[in-house]
Amino acid sequence: MADIHQMAYLASSLCCLGALGGLSSQATARVGNTLGMIGVTGGITATVGLLNPPIEVLAQMGGAAVMGGAVGATIAKKVEITSLPQLVALFHSFVGAAACLTCIATYIHDFPHLATLDNAAVLKTAIMFGTYIGGVTVTGSLVAYGKLDGKLSSAACYCLVDTLLTPVFSPQISGVWDTSSTLPAWLQALEC
Numbered sequence: 001m002a003d004i005h006q007m008a009y010l011a012s013s014l015c016c017l018g019a020l021g022g023l024s025s026q027a028t029a030r031v032g033n034t035l036g037m038i039g040v041t042g043g044i045t046a047t048v049g050l051l052n053p054p055i056e057v058l059a060q061m062g063g064a065a066v067m068g069g070a071v072g073a074t075i076a077k078k079v080e081i082t083s084l085p086q087l088v089a090l091f092h093s094f095v096g097a098a099a100c101l102t103c104i105a106t107y108i109h110d111f112p113h114l115a116t117l118d119n120a121a122v123l124k125t126a127i128m129f130g131t132y133i134g135g136v137t138v139t140g141s142l143v144a145y146g147k148l149d150g151k152l153s154s155a156a157c158y159c160l161v162d163t164l165l166t167p168v169f170s171p172q173i174s175g176v177w178d179t180s181s182t183l184p185a186w187l188q189a190l191e192c
Helices: 002-022 026-051 055-078 081-113 120-148 160-174
Strands: none
Touching: 002 026, 055 081, 081 120
């Protein structure tokens, strides 16, 4: 059964890659858009099928999807076609935020088991890179939005936040954190 899900993921990935190629010219944009919708729908369907959530969780997932779609549709209706690049940049920052929040939730969920996991180093590395890439995506997308919308200068900008946060995260990056200790207090507040 897991092979079916893997094949669905592969087909969905290929559709998404085809969408990127299709969206590169106006002549193939409709096909690219259709491939993108098929790819994302297939990926979501395969994930939900693999998770096999209880009906309550499935209802929560559906509710979250409907609310997100409503917010996106409301914002998209207010945006003129000439402002579409700004909208894409702004929505892309949500993707980075989702990556960061997913990594933080994974860390909180798996923290009690990190001392005994065989693949703890791989997991911590994936969490660290996911958080970093998500953070860069958030800040980069917001800067792109600001520049495209004329709210920021088009000159190169220096991000002071990276300089300030690097020392905070370097113990995690170098593996100095003791996984047998308790969660940091600021993460304990987030734990369910």
